[in-house]
Amino acid sequence: MLCDVTSPEPVLSILDLAIVSQDETPADAFANSVAVAQRAEERGYNRIWYAEHHNMSSIASSATSVLIAHVAANTSTIRLGSGGVMLPNHSPLVIAEQFGTLETLHPGRIDLGLGRAPGTDQNTMHAMRMDMRASDRFPQDVLELQGYLRGESLIPGVEAVPGTGTNVPLYILGSSLFGAQLAAKLGLPYGFASHFAPGQLLDAVALYRRDFEPSEQLAEPYVIAGINVIASESDEDAQRQFLAVKRRRVARFLRAPRALTDEEADDIIASPQGHQIVQMAHYTAAGTQDLVKRYLDNFAQEAGVDELITVHASLTIGERLRSVDLLADAYESG
DSSP: OOOOOOOSSOEEEEEEOOBOOTTOOHHHHHHHHHHHHHHHHHHTOOEEEEOOOOSOTTBOOSSHHHHHHHHHHTOSSSEEEEEEEEGGGSOHHHHHHHHHHHHHHSTTOEEEEEEOSOSSOHHHHHHTTOOTTGGGGHHHHHHHHHHHHHTOOSSTTOOOTTTTTOOOOEEEEESSHHHHHHHHHHTOOEEEOTTTOOTTHHHHHHHHHHHOOOOSSOSSOOEEEEEEEEEOSSHHHHHHHHHHHHHHHHHHHTTOSSOOOHHHHHHHHHSHHHHHHHHTTOSEEEESHHHHHHHHHHHHHHHTOSEEEEEEOOSSHHHHHHHHHHHHHHHHHO
């Protein structure tokens, strides 16, 4: 199936990290993910993706395919997928079986975004029995996985059941030029993680578009880029939420043994180390719906992207749902 890249405005989607907020449990995070997906479906968002992370107390999307199945069972039409599955952590056959199962249960609704990072730290990689050289095989593993899903297995006598012939669409995800090169060579859509790794966005998109080779899945290059969004009724409230997000982020990355006070978090934010962490959210649209829409439109045009996968980063589910609504309102009225 070929992707449609003719829309005059960027397509809007969501990346949901299944955030476990303070004083919440993973069960709360999953309930919140269902609420976000149902609201996004009502408001016309294109897709929702879930990212594979491990050993992070604030992110509950480690078992990505299981979470997708749960959300799919509680929605009807919105596309759901991985943003992404970290393929070096798994065998291509197992992922083909998992996503073949999802596609069989929910036909025409499943995406498979693939990354080559481990999604965790070295100690956790050891606990996962991960081969440190697995990322070197990423291009070959993508082709093997694609073969299973197409019913053209590269391993004689081995098929994905279910999975064979489901043709679940693949997306190459990354935050460097490597992913852009691979996506262009294979003729696959490309997603850049600019919501937390902004540095090489423009170079990667330019390389991908320049070197893109058409494929059975995709006739023209198609770029998705991540961007943080906090839409609120006032700029002041959006900035208040953004500050709370930055305080939580520095505490999470520094693995503080206790909760930081606001003053302690602000001191870290002002430090060189804290500044580096905050710069990961360089591409953030925080403000009223009109301001956020202008930011997103300018970002999409300047970066040359077809689809924005928005990360509604506010700390409470009420604020995230309001942000989802306000952004949808902005594009409906715009």
